[in-house]
Amino acid sequence: xxxxxxxxxxxxxFTVTFHYIFPQLTMGLALLILxxxxxxxxxxxxxxxxxxxxxxxxxxxxxxxxxxxxxxxxFQFGTNWSEFSRSAGGVIGQLLAMEGVFSFFLExxxxxxxxxxxxxxxQLGHWFSSLMMFLGSWLSGYFIxxxxxxxxxxxxxxxxxxGAFQLRSFRGLVFNPWGLWQYAHTMTGAVQxxxxxxxxxxxxxxxxxxxxxxxxxxxxxxVIVGLIAALAQLFPTGDGQGVMLAKDQPATLAAIEGLFHxxxxxxxxxxxxxxxxxxxxxxxxxxxxxxxxxxYRAWNAEVHGLDHFSRSDWPDQIELLYYxxxxxxxxxxxxxxxxxxxxxxxxxxxxxxxxxxxWSLMLAMxxxxxxxxxxxxxxxxxRQPWLIYGLMRTSAGFSTMVSAGxxxxxxxxxxxxxxxxxxLFLFLVYREIEHGPGGNPAGDSRLPAQxxxx
Amino acid sequence: xxxxxxxxxxxxxxxxVVLDGFDLGVGMLHLWIAxxxxxxxxxxxxxxxxxxxxxxxxxxxxxxxxxxxxxxxATGFSGFYLPLMMVLWLLIIRGISVEFRSHVTxxxxxxxxxxxxxxxxxxxxxxxxxALGNVVRGVPLDASGRFFxxxxxxxxxxxxxxxxxxxxxxxxxxxxxxxxxxxAAWLVYKMEREMNERAVHAASALWWLVALLTVAVTLASFxxxxxxxxxxxxxxxxxxxxxxxxxxxxxxxxxxxxxVDAMVFGSSCAYLIGMLTxxxxxxxxxxxxxxxxxMYSLTVSNAKAADYGLKIGLIWWLIGMALAGGYxxxxxxxxxGKIRSTEAGEHEGY
Numbered sequence: 001x002x003x004x005x006x007x008x009x010x011x012x013x014f015t016v017t018f019h020y021i022f023p024q025l026t027m028g029l030a031l032l033i034l035x036x037x038x039x040x041x042x043x044x045x046x047x048x049x050x051x052x053x054x055x056x057x058x059x060x061x062x063x064x065x066x067x068x069x070x071x072x073x074x075f076q077f078g079t080n081w082s083e084f085s086r087s088a089g090g091v092i093g094q095l096l097a098m099e100g101v102f103s104f105f106l107e108x109x110x111x112x113x114x115x116x117x118x119x120x121x122x123q124l125g126h127w128f129s130s131l132m133m134f135l136g137s138w139l140s141g142y143f144i145x146x147x148x149x150x151x152x153x154x155x156x157x158x159x160x161x162x163g164a165f166q167l168r169s170f171r172g173l174v175f176n177p178w179g180l181w182q183y184a185h186t187m188t189g190a191v192q193x194x195x196x197x198x199x200x201x202x203x204x205x206x207x208x209x210x211x212x213x214x215x216x217x218x219x220x221x222x223v224i225v226g227l228i229a230a231l232a233q234l235f236p237t238g239d240g241q242g243v244m245l246a247k248d249q250p251a252t253l254a255a256i257e258g259l260f261h262x263x264x265x266x267x268x269x270x271x272x273x274x275x276x277x278x279x280x281x282x283x284x285x286x287x288x289x290x291x292x293x294x295x296y297r298a299w300n301a302e303v304h305g306l307d308h309f310s311r312s313d314w315p316d317q318i319e320l321l322y323y324x325x326x327x328x329x330x331x332x333x334x335x336x337x338x339x340x341x342x343x344x345x346x347x348x349x350x351x352x353x354x355x356x357x358x359w360s361l362m363l364a365m366x367x368x369x370x371x372x373x374x375x376x377x378x379x380x381x382x383r384q385p386w387l388i389y390g391l392m393r394t395s396a397g398f399s400t401m402v403s404a405g406x407x408x409x410x411x412x413x414x415x416x417x418x419x420x421x422x423x424l425f426l427f428l429v430y431r432e433i434e435h436g437p438g439g440n441p442a443g444d445s446r447l448p449a450q451x452x453x454x
Numbered sequence: 455x456x457x458x459x460x461x462x463x464x465x466x467x468x469x470x471v472v473l474d475g476f477d478l479g480v481g482m483l484h485l486w487i488a489x490x491x492x493x494x495x496x497x498x499x500x501x502x503x504x505x506x507x508x509x510x511x512x513x514x515x516x517x518x519x520x521x522x523x524x525x526x527x528a529t530g531f532s533g534f535y536l537p538l539m540m541v542l543w544l545l546i547i548r549g550i551s552v553e554f555r556s557h558v559t560x561x562x563x564x565x566x567x568x569x570x571x572x573x574x575x576x577x578x579x580x581x582x583x584x585a586l587g588n589v590v591r592g593v594p595l596d597a598s599g600r601f602f603x604x605x606x607x608x609x610x611x612x613x614x615x616x617x618x619x620x621x622x623x624x625x626x627x628x629x630x631x632x633x634x635x636x637x638a639a640w641l642v643y644k645m646e647r648e649m650n651e652r653a654v655h656a657a658s659a660l661w662w663l664v665a666l667l668t669v670a671v672t673l674a675s676f677x678x679x680x681x682x683x684x685x686x687x688x689x690x691x692x693x694x695x696x697x698x699x700x701x702x703x704x705x706x707x708x709x710x711x712x713x714v715d716a717m718v719f720g721s722s723c724a725y726l727i728g729m730l731t732x733x734x735x736x737x738x739x740x741x742x743x744x745x746x747x748x749m750y751s752l753t754v755s756n757a758k759a760a761d762y763g764l765k766i767g768l769i770w771w772l773i774g775m776a777l778a779g780g781y782x783x784x785x786x787x788x789x790x791g792k793i794r795s796t797e798a799g800e801h802e803g804y
Contacts, residue, residue: 061553067506068549072542074516078531079538082600085531089524090759094767097517101774104514108507109781113788116503120788160760164524167763399532401602410539417543424550428557 004404005395008080011411013380015072017373018418022066024372027141027187028194029059030134032225037130041123051217052130053118054437055198059133060115061428063107065421072414074100080407084387084397091157091167092147095174099143107136138187142179145186148379149179151388153248165391181244182379185237188229189375192335193368195226199342200365201433203358211436216352219361223346227339233332239294245382246295249389251309252382255318256325257291258284259305266291266303274322279307315384324377331371338364455764456754459522460741462771464734466518470511471582471730472636472723473782477505479637481548481575482630484568487641487652491564495556500644500793504785505552509545514778518771522764525599525757526741533593533601534585537617541581548574576630583629587622590675590682590733591615592745599752611678615745624674628667632726635660639706639722643715646792654710657718661707668703668729682736692735699728 033055040048074096077085085093110132118126150156156172157165167173199222205215245253254260258269260279268290272281292301306314315321338360345351352358383389387397480501488494520527531538547570555567588603591611595601606616609623618626638660641653675682686692705721737743741757744750758764 064506064549064553067509068546071513071545072539074513074520075531075538075542077520078527079535080532082528082532085520086525086528089520089527090763093517093521093524093527093759094763097514097521097767098770098774100510100514100517101771101778104510105507105774105778105781108510109785112503112507112785117788164759166760167766170763170766399528399535401532401600402535403602406535410536413539413543417546421546421550424554428554431557 004400004402004407005398007404007407007411008398008402009394011080011407011414012076014411015069015076015414015418017376018414018422019066019069019073020373020376021369022062022069023137023141024190024193024369025062025197026059026066027137027190028192029055029062029197030130030137030194031191032194032198032221033059034130034134035221035225037127041127047213047217049123050437051214054214054432056114056130057432058197058429060111061425061432063111065425069418069421080399080402081387081397082399082401084392087164087392087397088150088388089164090160091154091165091173092150094167094170095143095147095150099140103136103140103143106132107140110136141187141190142183145183146174146176146179149176149182152182152379152383153178153244154388154391165388178244178248181237181240185233185241185375186372188233188237189368189372191229192226192233193372195222195229196335196361196365196368198222199226200362203362204433205436206352207355207358207362214437219342219351219358220346223339223342223351223361226335227343230332230336230339234336238329238332242294246303249382250304251306251313252315252321253295254304254306254309255315255321256378256382258322259291259303260307261305262302262308263305264292264302265289265300266305268294269326271326274319276318313385315382317381317384321378321381324374324381328371328374328378331367331374335364335368335371455761456758457739458768459518459758459764460734460738460754463515463519463522464731466511466515468727468730470508470515471633472726473508473511474505475633475636475726476640476719477501477508477552477637478548478575478579479633479635480640481552481571481637482579482634483637483641483653483656485572487638487645487649487656491561493649494564494568496649496793497641497645498552498555500641501552503789506549507782507785509549521767522759523741523752523754523757524759526752529595529599529601529752529757530589530742533603534588534617535602536605537581537585541578541585544574544578544581547571548578579630579633580623580626583626584617584622586629586733587625588615588617589742590625590737591619591621591679592743592751594746595742595744595750595752596746597750599750599756612745621674621678624667624671628664628671631660631664631667632729635664635706636719636722636726639719642710643719644793646794650715654713657706658710661703661710665703668699685736685738692732695728695732695735697728699725699732702726702728 033052036048036052036055039045040052077089077096110129113121114126114129114133117129121129150173153176154165155176155178156167156169158168160166198218202215202218202220202222205211206219242253245256257266258272258274258281259266260274260281265288267284267286267288269281270285270287272284272286274280275282289299292303293299295301295303306318338357342351342357342361345354345357385393385395387394480497484494484497488497516527551567551571551574555564555571558564593601593603594615604616606618607614609616609619611619611621635657638653638657642650642657645653702721702723702725705724706718709715709717709721739754740751741754742752744752
């Protein structure tokens with residue numbers, strides 16, 4: 001049975017990791033499109049409208065990929081994790097059903113209105129569509145994060161007679177304090193993805209000497225919004241998550257920091273390789289006492305190391321957990337540095353002439369995706385060995401009736417299909433970027449023959 | 455409370471079948487109704503702005519099923535593991551094909567996605583039908599309320615059943631016919647001139663197939679599962695549901711003949727709703743009958759979540775679905791009437 005568990009985990013991990021490439025981009029772009037549309041409405045300057053239309057095209061492509069890869073996620077709770085669903089469906093099902101009822105209808109309707117209806121709705125109506133698109137996608141994100149938050153920090157439930165969890169407090173479930181921090185942290189990450197994609201596209205135009213005006217607009221918008229998000233990523237949202245982790249998931253905190261032994265004045269490891277069997281960190285580069293300060297606001301506070309916890313409660317992939325956390329934090333720091341410098345140069349008026357900064361912005365583009373993915377790996381692997389923290393172990397949650405052979409079959413199928421989807425996505429987005437934002441009238445940015453059918 | 459949610463989930467699934475059903479039907483037929491790329495674009499325009507919203511109904515229904523009947527969701531989805539995964543793949547192929555077939559011009563690119571669209575639509579209809587057939591026939595639930603069905607065993611609907619046996623395949627083929635007819639009815643409603651003629655022609659031919667299959671599947675069901683009739687004996691008012699189906703079926707033929715295009719589609723909706731509600735009515739109070747021992751069947755009462763959650767759910771569900779209904783009406787109203795082949799590029803996407 002242990003084998004089947006591993007494949008079921010791999011199945012969910014692979015499909016959700018691939019899926020999350022798209023929502024982080026669409027949630028980020030939804031905010032940026034709303035900003036572009038708002039400025040367009042206020043200034044009546046056509047360039048902002050063209051910019052909004054251009055990004056709506058990329059949004060539309062990403063949204064479609066998000067939808068088709070998102071459907072398998074909702075169904076896998078039942079297909080691959082049926083024992084978990086049998087127990088917890090009455091609680092988290094609320095959130096997933098609300099996502100369907102409140103966000104999906106909203107998003108699909110107003111995306112359609114935004115893409116198809118600019119002439120008919122008028123500028124104010126078109127702006128309203130972009131607002132609704134933003135609300136729909138961010139609401140969707142909230143329900144998903146709240147679902148995960150319940151698994152990280154279960155609240156508002158009671159045990160039913162049949163061994164299943166029952167909802168006891170709807171308000172408690174929806175406003176789980178864990179979820180609020182996690183949501184803020186997730187969304188600032190998504191905004192950074194959107195901003196880096198926008199700024200990188202702008203930098204690409206400026207370096208290639210095409211679409212100069214749009215290039216400047218994209219770089220400027222991406223850098224300013226991105227900098228705000230990057231700062232909020234660290235404080236208060238990242239800090240808030242860390243404090244919460246220390247209080248509610250102390251074993252996870254020890255594992256992500258590579259802290260094997262309980263210490264007063266615990267150091268913060270910047271680099272180093274965890275050697276789990278020997279319970280030590282090789283080649284450590286540390287900031288003395290910093291971990292104690294960050295978690296308890298006291299330089300000499302005692303932080304529990306892994307040795308404080310029973311081995312059966314250790315996360316089962318400590319190495320992966322340690323690295324994903326460090327990759328997330330490391331990249332987040334680099335983003336902040338790049339954006340601070342870029343914003344300074346922008347303020348000085350020299351950014352668009354600085355080849356090295358434009359190259360940096362352009363080449364940074366893939367890394368927010370990696371940082372966001374690493375963040376989710378930290379959250380999910382960090383929750384192990386629990387599926388519902390403290391209540392249900394992961395080994396008790398998978399579908400016992402579905403054999404490892406069946407799961408391998410579908411996992412390989414997803415490998416193949418998602419490889420093709422990835423190629424298709426890059427091809428389609430690159431075409432749009434290469435084509436660039438045209439200065440054409442509404443909706444006719446492609447050849448008429450192409451525009452004839454959606 | 456369980457019964458209320460049973461009805462609400464049934465309404466959402468019926469909503470899905472009626473709405474996404476015509477997308478699938480159009481997908482099956484578009485290679486034949488539209489003869490060249492320009493015509494195919496016109497055909498796709500009649501589902502382009504709505505198919506994604508239609509597909510949302512299955513997601514919302516799945517989510518609602520999850521929280522209202524967690525045991526059914528868990529048992530059913532894991533037991534139907536393989537066919538469900540294939541449905542997911544087909545939904546991916548369908549969605550990508552519709553969205554991106556017009557992104558690149560030239561002959562090879564659209565032709566490839568058009569074929570993908572047709573392939574996925576045909577198989578999806580058959581899979582949905584077979585799934586319904588499995589639920590009606592019952593699955594080998596054990597005492598703990600779990601089962602797993604391979605794709606096929608002996609193709610017999612008794613003993614160690616697989617997903618596919620002659621009965622479920624018959625239901626699958628019926629679903630294929632019914633949704634093809636539904637798609638044709640939508641095209642009758644939305645198209646004009648030659649393509650309207652072709653759609654009328656296709657619908658007339660499909661009508662005979664669907665009528666035949668409807669009779670066959672009804673007889674097969676009652677012969678194989680005489681207990682299905684019991685609910686109708688106890689509560690004769692339930693005959694209203696098959697009546698709706700029959701009226702709908704006759705209506706399709708009638709209005710095709712009288713050339714009232716909108717009513718052809720309306721009748722097709724009535725037919726699908728009548729068929730689905732007839733099945734749902736005869737299943738109740740079971741939600742997933744056991745073929746091994748009726749005691750093991752999942753029912754409205756043993757599969758539902760606790761009442762507090764269901765009551766809370768009722769509040770937000772009504773609000774949410776009222777909004778969703780509003781969006782749906784808004785979308786279809788702004789998109790009403792015939793698609794003109796000359797209006798290319800008018801209310802146009804990017």
